Amino acid sequence: MTLTDTNSWTGIREVLLRRIHDRIWQPGEQIPHEADLAEEFGCARTTVNRALRDLADSGLVVRKRKAGTRVAVNPPQRATLTIPIIREEVESIGGSYRHSVLERDLRPLPAMLHGAFQVSLGEDVLFLKTLHFSNERPYAFEERYINLEAAPAARDLSFKEVSANEWLVHNAPYSHGDLSFFAVNADDKLSGKLDAATGTALFAMERITWAGDLPITHVRLIFAPGYRMRTEI
Amino acid sequence: MTLTDTNSWTGIREVLLRRIHDRIWQPGEQIPHEADLAEEFGCARTTVNRALRDLADSGLVVRKRKAGTRVAVNPPQRATLTIPIIREEVESIGGSYRHSVLERDLRPLPAMLHGAFQVSLGEDVLFLKTLHFSNERPYAFEERYINLEAAPAARDLSFKEVSANEWLVHNAPYSHGDLSFFAVNADDKLSGKLDAATGTALFAMERITWAGDLPITHVRLIFAPGYRMRTEI
DNA sequence: CAGTGGTCTAGACCACGAG
DNA sequence: TCGTGGTCTAGACCACTGC
Numbered sequence: 001m002t003l004t005d006t007n008s009w010t011g012i013r014e015v016l017l018r019r020i021h022d023r024i025w026q027p028g029e030q031i032p033h034e035a036d037l038a039e040e041f042g043c044a045r046t047t048v049n050r051a052l053r054d055l056a057d058s059g060l061v062v063r064k065r066k067a068g069t070r071v072a073v074n075p076p077q078r079a080t081l082t083i084p085i086i087r088e089e090v091e092s093i094g095g096s097y098r099h100s101v102l103e104r105d106l107r108p109l110p111a112m113l114h115g116a117f118q119v120s121l122g123e124d125v126l127f128l129k130t131l132h133f134s135n136e137r138p139y140a141f142e143e144r145y146i147n148l149e150a151a152p153a154a155r156d157l158s159f160k161e162v163s164a165n166e167w168l169v170h171n172a173p174y175s176h177g178d179l180s181f182f183a184v185n186a187d188d189k190l191s192g193k194l195d196a197a198t199g200t201a202l203f204a205m206e207r208i209t210w211a212g213d214l215p216i217t218h219v220r221l222i223f224a225p226g227y228r229m230r231t232e233i
Numbered sequence: 234m235t236l237t238d239t240n241s242w243t244g245i246r247e248v249l250l251r252r253i254h255d256r257i258w259q260p261g262e263q264i265p266h267e268a269d270l271a272e273e274f275g276c277a278r279t280t281v282n283r284a285l286r287d288l289a290d291s292g293l294v295v296r297k298r299k300a301g302t303r304v305a306v307n308p309p310q311r312a313t314l315t316i317p318i319i320r321e322e323v324e325s326i327g328g329s330y331r332h333s334v335l336e337r338d339l340r341p342l343p344a345m346l347h348g349a350f351q352v353s354l355g356e357d358v359l360f361l362k363t364l365h366f367s368n369e370r371p372y373a374f375e376e377r378y379i380n381l382e383a384a385p386a387a388r389d390l391s392f393k394e395v396s397a398n399e400w401l402v403h404n405a406p407y408s409h410g411d412l413s414f415f416a417v418n419a420d421d422k423l424s425g426k427l428d429a430a431t432g433t434a435l436f437a438m439e440r441i442t443w444a445g446d447l448p449i450t451h452v453r454l455i456f457a458p459g460y461r462m463r464t465e466i
Numbered sequence: 467c468a469g470t471g472g473t474c475t476a477g478a479c480c481a482c483g484a485g
Numbered sequence: 486t487c488g489t490g491g492t493c494t495a496g497a498c499c500a501c502t503g504c
Contacts, residue, residue, distance in 0.1 A: 009473075021406045021444070033489065044475045049490075059315070065482045065490045074402060077316040077440075079412050082292075084309045169307060173254045179312050180463040183416035183434035201416035201434035207310075209466075211254070230413040233442075242492075266470065277494045282471075298471045298501045 007043055009050040015041075016051060020060060020071055027073045031061070034069075079233045083179075083205075085166050086132045086140060086221075095134035099163050102193075103129040106155075109145065116178075116208055117215045119147045126154055128164050131193055137224070138194045144219040150211060164217075172216050174209035181205050181229070184222060196225045203227045240276055242283040248274075249284060253293060253304055263301045264294070312466045316412075316438075318399050319365045319373060319454075328367035332396050335426075336362035339388075342378065349411070349441055350448045352380045359387050361397050364426055370457070371427045377452040383444060397450075405449050407442035414438050414462070417455060427457045436460045 016031075018024075025031050034052065038045040052069055055061045059076050063069045090097040106124040109117060119125060126146040132139045144164055146154050151172040159167065184190075184204050191198040204222045208215065249264075258264050267285065271278040285302055288294045292309050296302045323330040339357040342350060352358060359379040365372045377397055379387050384405040392400065417423075417437050424431040437455045441448065 007474080017408075021408070027403060035489090044477095045490095046476090046492095047474060049492090050473085052490090063490065064484085066484050066488055068489065074318055074321060074399070075406075076318075076321075077410075077412075079314045079316060081312045081314060082309050083312065085307055088307060088309075166307075170260060173308075175250075175254070177310075177466045178463065179310075179466050180461045181414055181436065182461045183436040185418075185432065185434040199418070199432050201418040203414065203416040207466075226415075228413045228415045230411065233410045233412050233440075240493080268470090277496090278471095279473095279495085280493060282473090283492085285471090296471065297503090299469055299503050301470060 007041070007047075009047050009054070012037075012041055012043070012048060013051040013054055016055060017060070020055075025071050027071050030068045030070050077233055079231045081229065081231050085163070085169055087163065087166060090132070090134040090139060093134075095139075096136075098133045098136065100131045100133070101128060101158065101160050102131055103127065104158065106148075113145065113218055117145065117147070117218050119215060120149060123147075123149065128159060130159070130163060130165075132163070140221050140223045140227075141190060141193050142219060142221050144217060146217045147215050150214045150216040165219075168217055173211065174216050175211050177207055177209035179205070179207050190222060194222070194224045200225050203229065205229075240274070240280075242280050242287070245270075245274055245276070245281060246284040246287055249288060250293070253288075258304050260304050261306045263303050266301060310466055312464045314462065314464050318396070318402055320396065320399060323365070323367040323372060326367075328372075329369075331366040331369065333364045333366070334361060334391065334393050335364055336360065337391065339381075346378065346451055350378065350380070350451050352448060353382060356380075356382065361392060363392070363396060363398075365396070373454050373456045373460075374423060374426050375452060375454050377450060379450045380448050383447045383449040398452075401442075401450055405444065407449055408444050410440055410442035412438070412440050419458075423455060427455070429458045433458050436462065438462075 034045050034048045037048045041048065052061065052063065056063045059078050060072055061069050062072050087097045105127055107127050109119055109125050126148055128144045128146070130142040130144070132142065146164065148155050151168065153171065157167065182204055183201050186194060186196045186198055186200045186202055188198055190202070191200070194202065196202065202222050202225060204220060206220045208218045210216060252258050267278050267281045270281045274281065285294065285296065289296045292311050293305055294302050295305050320330045338360055340360050342352055342358050359381055361377045361379070363375040363377070365375065379397065381388050384401065386404065390400065415437055416434050419427060419429045419431055419433040419435055421431055423429070423435070424433070427435065429435065435455050435458060437453060439453045441451045443449060
């Protein structure tokens with residue numbers, strides 16, 4: 001039998017978890033106060049607080065001042081996705097990375113993005129089309145708009161050596177962003193670039209990042225066939 | 234000008250964040266010790282610790298005992314996805330939810346899953362095909378295997394009233410799982426079910442959950458065209 | 467070995483929000 | 486209003502790991 005150290009916050013978390021799993025505390029039911037639990041475990045309230053805060057972060061319990069802590073009725077699955085820069089992703093699975101800039105020009109922001117990506121009216125943005133390779137096979141196709149107000153230095157860069165992806169991470173840190181995942185069919189152009197039959201379902205990701213109120217970049221990545229985004233929960 | 238409260242851990246986190254964004258602390262550079270920062274901010278080390286721990290959780294700094302805290306060189310994007318049960322997802326966007334069980338039988342586990350989903354040899358698993366609707370329009374198609382050793386009560390349930398999705402959340406809590414996302418083409422069967430032209434790219438999710446060593450369920454969800462999984466970072 | 471983060475404690479005050 | 490969680494403090498000991 002495994003003994004759990006009930007003097008560590010992780011140990012206490014395990015015990016609480018087991019009580020929830022074993023239905024000793026029913027979904028929706030209020031569990032004892034921090035103070036009572038601290039007494040039960042013979043530890044400081046801070047320690048119980050840490051354990052409960054962790055359970056709340058993962059969605060298993062719901063905490064409210066005055067109302068106490070309740071076991072979540074429908075614990076949502078929370079999964080943390082780690083999205084590395086593509087070079088690191090490729091290299092981490094043992095591939096050799098290369099990228100190729102297919103297009104690069106200044107242009108007005110397409111109307112489609114006016115709502116989500118508010119740059120100053122009339123300002124051009126830097127547009128890039130890039131193909132990423134793993135072991136010389138297409139890995140992902142990227143279309144990107146860069147707001148030159150947020151990253152003026154990008155105007156003079158070709159992004160042939162360092163990908164825009166990587167350069168922006170280092171030179172235009174964002175404060176927040178929107179991220180979405182979806183599926184697209186390979187059209188004729190994509191099909192040639194990604195070495196996929198026309199019509200093949202491809203996994204895609206779209207991302208907008210801001211530094212405060214200033215939009216930095218909008219990027220759409222479309223991955224070669226077979227790509228899976230994985231995580232553990 | 235906005236003043237930041239440097240006596241709260243969130244306030245301290247903001248200040249540290251700004252120093253990283255403003256390159257006062259360069260990527261890869263070691264930042265001051267907790268004790269020094271605590272002195273600078275005139276607060277307890279615990280408070281600085283909380284702020285730094287939070288930055289480390291989000292991947293912006295890397296902390297090591299003895300080696301100190303460094304600004305991450307390639308801060309990975311971490312995104313937390315919240316995956317609710319489908320009924321709640323549908324209802325949260327104002328739809329009325331319904332589901333329909335298309336198939337339900339006991340069968341041996343398909344060979345394809347033998348590696349990932351280790352049930353006792355020769356034991357049958359419960360197989361379910363379900364279609365989820367939002368406002369009477371197809372929302373997602375589900376294929377699910379349930380390990381009856383982990384959830385024996387499932388053997389006697391039709392899952393016509395409560396979906397397997399929801400029942401399992403309430404009755405077979407998992408301790409951990411694998412989750413992946415990918416894209417598939419609608420085949421003829423899917424196309425009819427999801428009201429999508431054959432070949433349409435569809436967003437799909439696959440999930441296996443365990444309770445300790447015991448596999449609980451394997452589920453593949455394929456969403457109707459246009460589905461996006463969104464999150465903020 | 468010794469510096470650094472990780473954690474625990476006992477106590478305190480505060481903010482929120484249910485009743 | 487007042488119970489409950491949220492947070493802060495000052496101090497302590499410990500665990501890891503680079504040197």
